[in-house]
Amino acid sequence: MTTPLRELEWPDLADIGALDEQLFGQDAWSARSWWAELAGRPRRRYTVATQGERIVGYGGIDCAGATADVMTIGVDPAAQGAGVGRALLAHLLRQAREAGAEALLLEVRADNDRARNLYLRAGFEHIQTRRNYYRPDNVDAHILRADLKVTA
Numbered sequence: 053m054t055t056p057l058r059e060l061e062w063p064d065l066a067d068i069g070a071l072d073e074q075l076f077g078q079d080a081w082s083a084r085s086w087w088a089e090l091a092g093r094p095r096r097r098y099t100v101a102t103q104g105e106r107i108v109g110y111g112g113i114d115c116a117g118a119t120a121d122v123m124t125i126g127v128d129p130a131a132q133g134a135g136v137g138r139a140l141l142a143h144l145l146r147q148a149r150e151a152g153a154e155a156l157l158l159e160v161r162a163d164n165d166r167a168r169n170l171y172l173r174a175g176f177e178h179i180q181t182r183r184n185y186y187r188p189d190n191v192d193a194h195i196l197r198a199d200l201k202v203t204a
């Protein structure tokens with residue numbers, strides 16, 4: 053089943069903020085940060101996945117020059133495991149390539165198996181570890197890179 057995707061718009065921010073808080077707890081972005089991210093277009097590009105009227109996922113990239121970065125990606129727990137994350141990530145990869153980037157980078161907690169699997173299966177490679185990066189629990193950060201010249 054294909055996942056409908058569209059650009060994130062201002063009226064979506066309340067829903068996105070609530071979903072972000074559900075997924076990331078105290079690490080969720082503030083409303084102010086979300087406004088700043090959306091105001092950062094076109095360098096920042098945010099996409100939402102929908103089921104009917106409902107937003108079930110979101111993701112965004114920063115495109116500046118040869119290297120683009122994944123800013124965030126998340127899927128409503130009720131919609132996880134059904135390919136929404138994969139569809140969003142494939143879209144972000146496409147957008148980064150279309151913007152002229154040669155690589156897409158991201159950072160993920162070493163203990164986030166779901167996200168790591170998603171990225172590795174999409175062609176990302178682990179290129180660096182930042183030891184004890186995430187506080188207060190001292191979890192490593194893995195830096196992953198997708199080569200946009202080879203990743204489909």
Ligand SMILES: CC(C)(COP(=O)(O)OP(=O)(O)OC[C@H]1O[C@@H](n2cnc3c(N)ncnc32)[C@H](O)[C@@H]1OP(=O)(O)O)[C@@H](O)C(=O)NCCC(=O)NCCS
Nearest residue numbers: 075125126127132133134135136137138160166167169170
């Ligand atoms: C990571 C996340 C975005 C994945 O979204 P999703 O819609 O559940 O993922 P998909 O259903 O598209 O699955 C894509 C891949 O993720 C991996 N995955 C999904 N569910 C998984 C699970 N329960 N256990 C392990 N890997 C899993 C698999 O590799 C899967 O590919 P496959 O189906 O070909 O095996 C989602 O789990 C999420 O929002 N997590 C909380 C927020 C978060 O951690 N974001 C990333 C921060 S870096």
